[in-house]
Amino acid sequence: MSAKGYMGKIMMVDLTQGIVEIETISPKVYESFLSGMGLAAHILFHRIPAGADPMGPENIIGFVSGLLTGTGSLFTGRWMVTALSPLTQGWGEANCGGSFSPAIKRCGVDGIFFKGTSPTPVYLYVDDKGARLKPAQEVWGKDAVETEELLKAAHKNAKVACIGQAGEKLSLISGVSTDKGRMAARSGLGAVMGAKNLKALVLAGKKRIPVHNREEIKRLSQICGKWVKFQPPFVPGWLTGPIGTLLRILPFVATQDGMLYKILLRKWGTVSMNQMSVEMGDSPIKNWKGSNSDWGFFKSFSSNPDAYVKAETEKFHCYSCPLGCGGICKTKGKFSETHKPEYETVLSFGGFVMNKDTDAIFYINELLNRAGMDTISAGHAVAFAMECYEKGIITLADTGGQALDWGDPAAVKFLTEKMVTREGIGDILADGVKLAAKRLGKEAQEMAIHCGGQEPAMHDSRNDPGFALHYSVEPAPGRHTNGAGLYYEMYQLWKKVKGVPKMGPGYLKSSKYKKNLNHARVGKANSEYLNVMNGAGACLFGGFLGAKRIRIFDWLNAAAGWNFTPEEYMEKGGNIQVIKQAFNVKHGIEPKANRAPDRILGLPPQVKGANKGRTVDVETMMADYWELFGWDRETGKPGKEIVDKILSIA
């Protein structure tokens, strides 16, 4: 085949029949939707019938690599898993780094899809001799780390993605793990694997990944790499809290250059933002009801980045990542080694449940990584249970005598362990807060914070209304990785793409809460660009370097031999958004139903703390956003003409 960056084929595995087929995909599909998530959206829309049960044989789960993965471009080692989500009943997607992404392409395909249900537990093994399903009884019941170790011992030089006990037990907040603790966590896709009796993918292919112009790709990588290496000394961890306080107090905001965040990420990883985020009002506290003033500066100090990095013995780089925001830590207690907890995990089990016990967070991080359970959703479930306990909806009789007081690390550990094993109260919580509230009765609804079933992340939409918009309008709702006002600043798209909103050097903080069309224009550009990134297999953090420093559009042209403009790539991102939205409509999702809940929109507004008095008018933003895409302003549904045009591409 000619060198195009992509492999031009997918693997379709029928688990019911035990058949593996290789299908050739038209170049037109890649030209219209790129690879990665775009390719998956194209495949899944056409092949999952309306009315399919997410846990049934008709659902298809796909593992896709990005178009740029393996081409010599940097920050492009993301792999994505996608299916009809059992958590939201709509478009499901999750995204992960580590070393698994190129392994998909080295099997000669851009994606591996599974339909049907295996009668017994199996795993897929692919090497140079082809693909076959193998019995998984020996690893069924094992956690994700044990599973990976056993399968790697059995298959030399293989990469593994697998589920832990949470996926096997069909927890709707379970994900897919790789590299002993990286996880494609969201949308509950681990449960889809569990329902299909699919324990793991074990990939040992060695195919070369063809590219059109390797020298140009390298030239662009050298530019990007130089920016990553620029690392001036930065403040100590204990100062990040006061910086957050300062950012809270100041009435104006300097437009963020992503280089600052890059410096933080290289020094500490995502935990760099922990205390700063709490102090500035970005991280929700006490199940979205509290504020930074409730947890307090000194308790939040337990989350300062040095508290985590001091345990780090070596940096962890995902494939093709020059940054290395991950880390391997030596820890006390049951687990001697763990991936460094990420920002989301630390704050989901920190301020969100009012816990300041760092050792407990290290333990819970590893426990959930091994179980293959989403730490954001699990943190929400714990906070939800604690608030229910506070209000008398959950009692000691429900917990077997364990009190669920805010901030008690024993209670946090108890609930997490029970969710992993699905015992007692844990069985009620292990499918996320929406179902937990349904099981507990209507008084619990107010405490169940979710967008269409998906628990949102540790970024407060009252601090950055862009989060409220993307939590509400994205086909996979409640996700912090799809867009925010801050992200748009860091992307600096206006320096590469014509027609998107330009930002000056700074603005008044109060302007973030005023009604104007710019919110929606920024949101549209965010969605389109992220779809391009996910089609390319690019990392969000790489994207924060800014479009002039990480040349996604140019890399794509060099890899595939195309000559598309940045504006044309943004249109392709829009194509992907249309498919995903149409997918939701096809499966009975009313886009309005994914709107963020009142509590996180500041309805009613908070009376103290960083986000005091703030309310986000998300309805107007949603309607504006849909209208900009040409969809119905009231319902959020794309018209037939738009959908038919996109879906006719084959």
Added chain:
Amino acid sequence: MAYTISDACIGCRACALICPATAISGEKKQLHFIDGQACIECGACGRVCPSGAVTDEFGLVLERIPKKEWERPYFDLSACLSCTVCLDTCPTGALTQERQKVGSTHLFPCLENEKLCIACGFCVQDCPVDAVTMGARQSAPPKEPVKAG
């Protein structure tokens, strides 16, 4: 385009034994065959073939080179970004990573098991920032001592 084996093959099996993609099949003392779909064009088969039977896509015979003369990858740690691309692209798993810079917790690639290296040069080709070169082993400088911490 994959490599091919000509009639000059004597069936010694050296190529089949070294092929990292298990793309070569054939009985001992009989003509061997390269599966074009599986071949990754690493050239190892040609480097070990004693009878000059392996040809590339242009029909040129790959030259046999004694193993002791095979070039080895050398990593320029000042340019290396620790991105692990070279580790992934190595078809034999010959590369590992370890701490090699004083005061840095980033890991850098190294050729830990020289016997596994087939001198394919994929690590050189794929390195995003040209931090890898092939050379005689003696040309590699001694490693910097590593301090804990």
